[in-house]
Amino acid sequence: MKALFGAAALSLSMFAMSSTVLAADKGTPDEAVAMVKKAVALIKSDGKEKAFAAISDPANTTFHDRDLYIYVYDLNGVALAHGNNPKMVGKPLITLKDNEGKPMIKEMVDLAKGKGKGWVDFKWPNPVTKAVEAKSGYIEKVDDMLVGSGIYK
Numbered sequence: 001m002k003a004l005f006g007a008a009a010l011s012l013s014m015f016a017m018s019s020t021v022l023a024a025d026k027g028t029p030d031e032a033v034a035m036v037k038k039a040v041a042l043i044k045s046d047g048k049e050k051a052f053a054a055i056s057d058p059a060n061t062t063f064h065d066r067d068l069y070i071y072v073y074d075l076n077g078v079a080l081a082h083g084n085n086p087k088m089v090g091k092p093l094i095t096l097k098d099n100e101g102k103p104m105i106k107e108m109v110d111l112a113k114g115k116g117k118g119w120v121d122f123k124w125p126n127p128v129t130k131a132v133e134a135k136s137g138y139i140e141k142v143d144d145m146l147v148g149s150g151i152y153k
């Protein structure tokens with residue numbers, strides 16, 4: 001009987017550890033907000049050109065950490081920088097919808113124009129798992145653009 005309880009306890013502790021490891025593989029809301037604030041600070045201190053290059057560089061761990069990355073759109077929904085998909089840069093994406101029909105870029109732009117910062121929920125491909133997952137994107141307005149990052153749930 002002791003062996004059975006010991007095996008059950010060991011199994012539970014291993015499950016708890018694996019859940020913790022899986023959670024550590026994903027960015028947290030605080031980490032997403034901190035990354036956005038670093039990107040905003042860089043844009044203000046070094047200008048758009050240098051900041052966008054840093055944001056787009058996958059080797060730059062300040063703006064690329066596990067499933068966290070930065071994206072920047074102007075207030076018309078044109079991608080100015082994208083840390084995960086550089087093919088989006090320069091494209092007007094205001095009408096882009098997630099796989100459930102949610103116009104998430106428009107919602108981000110509306111939030112930036114209104115409150116100036118906050119969270120938008122949508123579905124998006126996770127760069128680590130490659131699966132479409134629930135995502136919450138945090139954005140902040142800076143000048144005539146929005147800077148964002150997001151967490152996968």
